[in-house]
Amino acid sequence: MANDQEDEAAIVELLHANRIAMWTADFDAWRECFVHADYTTRWGWWRAGGVFVRRGWREIEGRVGRDFPRVRHDYAYDTKIRNLTIRIVGDVAWAVFEQLYPGYDMLPGHVGPSLIHEMRILERHDGRWKIAFLGFLDGNAGEPGARIIQLAPDATVLWVNPAASEVLPDHDDLVIRNNRLRFRQTSIDARFRSALDWAAHLDDGLMSRRGSMPLVVEAGQGLPVNVYWVSVEAGTLFLSFGPLGSAERRLGLAARIFGLSEAQTRLATHIAEGLTLPDAAAAMGVTLNTARTHLQRIYEKTGVHHQTALVRVLLSVGAAG
Known part of the structure; x- marks a missing residue:
């Protein structure tokens, strides 16, 4: 039991060290976190680039060495690891967890929320844990300029990005009552709730699906049309509006x-x-x-x-x- 606790503590330290090295652009420290083998693998998904797979340490090292992110000490040191599960069998371990970053503008094109679903497979080499597999799913919700509200299927508000927070208090079409998002016009609100139900059912099977549905609201004679998008991405529901680039x-x-x-x-x-x-x-x-x-x-x-x-x-x- 004591050894398991020591190993778990060492693995948690490695998870933090890997992130800190990335966001402080400490390439030497970042290299030390990994197994340097042909089977070392890094894969993931993020909205700007979709799915990617990198297999082999040379491939991973070469790409990251050319494209290290900008230095962000808040991302390096203020990010929280939560919902962590670690399993250890001999000299192999795996960890699944979430990393909650303190901002929502992590990378170009990223507008949040800053929640990343992570997985690591680790091996013990010369008494030290190293990463043999790194995988992540980025919880990014939209495109630059978008105002985004994350919702439960019953329209309960789960998260609001800063751009949406600025305009919601005096918004012509939207209102939050009892922590639920509503459209002021009854007919539009009915369409909104129907769109949420449609989006929620895209993710009720074994394989998740994605989709978007527009809600078009006419503001009045001579005024611009307002467009709202109900979207589902990786099982998460969003309402997006405002200056969309898409x-x-x-x-x-x-x-x-x-x-x-x-x-x-x-x-x-x-x-x-x-x-x-x-x-x-x-x-x-x-x-x-x-x-x-x-x-x-x-x-x-x-x-x-x-x-x-x-x-x-x-x-x-x-x-x-």
């Missing part, structure tokens, strides 16, 4: 399906991002009449007759299912 990407598929020209696609993108028609015309450097002509052609191709329906149709086609 409208152009999402609209690309819809533009091809409906045969939109380049100018028509640009106009549709500006409208989906919340610009009024005059503002969209100014952004494109065309007259308002030209923008109206583009919009009329888009209506004819998509079969809708007002901007709210247009945004809903285009974004629904481009959403991940």
